[in-house]
Amino acid sequence: MARFVVLVIDSFGVGAMDDVPRVRPQDLGANTCGHILEHLPTLRLPTLEKLGLMNALGATPGVMRPSSTATWGVAELMHEGGDTFMGHQEILGTLPRTPLRMPFSQVIDKVDAALRAEGWKTQRCGDGPHWLLVDDAVAIGDNLEADLGQVYNITGNLSEKSFDEVKAIGRIVRQQVEVGRVIAFGGLLASTRQLWDAVEIRDGVYIGINAPRSGAYQNGFQVVHMGYGVDDSVQVPARLHAVGVTTVLVGKVADIVNNPHGESWQNLVDSQQIMEITLDALNQRESVFICTNIQETDLAGHAEDVARYADRLQLVDRHLALLMAAMRPDDCLVVMADHGNDPTIGHSRHTREKVPVLVWQPDLPPAELGVRASLSDIGATVCDFFGARAPENGRSFLPLLRTARNRHD
Numbered sequence: 020m021a022r023f024v025v026l027v028i029d030s031f032g033v034g035a036m037d038d039v040p041r042v043r044p045q046d047l048g049a050n051t052c053g054h055i056l057e058h059l060p061t062l063r064l065p066t067l068e069k070l071g072l073m074n075a076l077g078a079t080p081g082v083m084r085p086s087s088t089a090t091w092g093v094a095e096l097m098h099e100g101g102d103t104f105m106g107h108q109e110i111l112g113t114l115p116r117t118p119l120r121m122p123f124s125q126v127i128d129k130v131d132a133a134l135r136a137e138g139w140k141t142q143r144c145g146d147g148p149h150w151l152l153v154d155d156a157v158a159i160g161d162n163l164e165a166d167l168g169q170v171y172n173i174t175g176n177l178s179e180k181s182f183d184e185v186k187a188i189g190r191i192v193r194q195q196v197e198v199g200r201v202i203a204f205g206g207l208l209a210s211t212r213q214l215w216d217a218v219e220i221r222d223g224v225y226i227g228i229n230a231p232r233s234g235a236y237q238n239g240f241q242v243v244h245m246g247y248g249v250d251d252s253v254q255v256p257a258r259l260h261a262v263g264v265t266t267v268l269v270g271k272v273a274d275i276v277n278n279p280h281g282e283s284w285q286n287l288v289d290s291q292q293i294m295e296i297t298l299d300a301l302n303q304r305e306s307v308f309i310c311t312n313i314q315e316t317d318l319a320g321h322a323e324d325v326a327r328y329a330d331r332l333q334l335v336d337r338h339l340a341l342l343m344a345a346m347r348p349d350d351c352l353v354v355m356a357d358h359g360n361d362p363t364i365g366h367s368r369h370t371r372e373k374v375p376v377l378v379w380q381p382d383l384p385p386a387e388l389g390v391r392a393s394l395s396d397i398g399a400t401v402c403d404f405f406g407a408r409a410p411e412n413g414r415s416f417l418p419l420l421r422t423a424r425n426r427h428d
Contacts, residue, residue, distance in 0.1 A: 124147075388419055
């Protein structure tokens with residue numbers, strides 16, 4: 020019996036994708052990991068260093084150095100842009116499709132009518148484009164942190180409305196729109212005026228609440244991600260269920276990936292709690308697939324806060340060492356990211372970056388996995404590891420690990 024853990028350090032990219040000059044010129048020069056280390060050259064992450072982070076980065080801007088014992092590669096994003104929702108669907112084996120792009124202003128009439136029909140009080144705000152204020156405490160508009168036009172936010176003042184009410188509003192919005200993601204979230208705000216004060220317009224057509232600036236993340240934050248058009252029957256959790264393996268999702272991945280037959284730890288943000296739950300889930304099972312997301316790095320990227328990003332990396336690095344110490348010879352660990360969020364690039368949105376793929380098993384000989392064409396290669400490897408049918412997308416690198424062992428033996 021064996022166990023497989025995938026730890027996604029949200030937004031921890033290692034350099035801009037080659038297509039950035041053509042598709043996302045605002046991300047030119049992005050390198051989340053590299054720029055953090057440039058700004059904090061004495062920062063040391065000994066566990067990630069051992070796993071080959073600097074090998075994947077391909078540079079040494081600080082005190083950390085490449086590892087001669089690492090098994091490592093990098094993975095490119097197959098999904099367009101750099102989105103957490105589609106990034107995790109891709110990791111778990113979904114073939115990314117071209118997303119719908121539509122400003123919220125184009126669906127505001129439909130959403131407004133649906134909310135009023137369900138008894139909610141609505142108010143259109145702004146001189147144009149407009150956003151919606153529901154029951155004087157919940158704002159609906161474009162997500163300004165993800166790729167514009169692909170995500171709508173429902174941002175609630177949880178001092179005035181319960182999270183269940185915010186989710187109910189989110190479900191109505193989800194029923195009316197076809198963008199890839201609707202995010203219903205909120206925090207305990209001192210005043211709903213904080214939502215008004217955080218309204219921003221982008222490119223003249225996108226309007227929404229700047230979530231970090233609103234204070235929604237700072238106190239009592241809760242969130243649920245509502246996706247569109249994802250077939251979970253071809254993803255890793257369903258494939259593993261068919262062969263009797265349980266999937267445990269921890270953190271943000273549990274909010275955005277359907278896992279009806281497994282265990283999902285939702286609405287978690289604190290990195291220490293998330294790492295402790297991950298370790299407990301590993302210790303409690305003889306055979307399991309665990310996928311964990313560390314969201315606080317992403318939040319630090321959105322806030323353009325290098326010091327906070329580094330602090331969260333150090334915490335994860337310490338807990339990662341504890342996780343590795345609990346793993347048995349047949350277990351496997353992958354540490355990766357889903358895109359970038361360079362806090363130094365000059366904007367607060369995700370950056371389109373390739374990501375590290377750091378693989379560890381006790382006594383695994385060093386090996387290079389090369390450049391993986393999709394994040395789905397991780398999901399395909401997980402299925403291969405457990406002898407399950409392959410997911411919809413991805414190519415397993417398990418044969419490379421076996422070759423490395425055979426060469427070593």
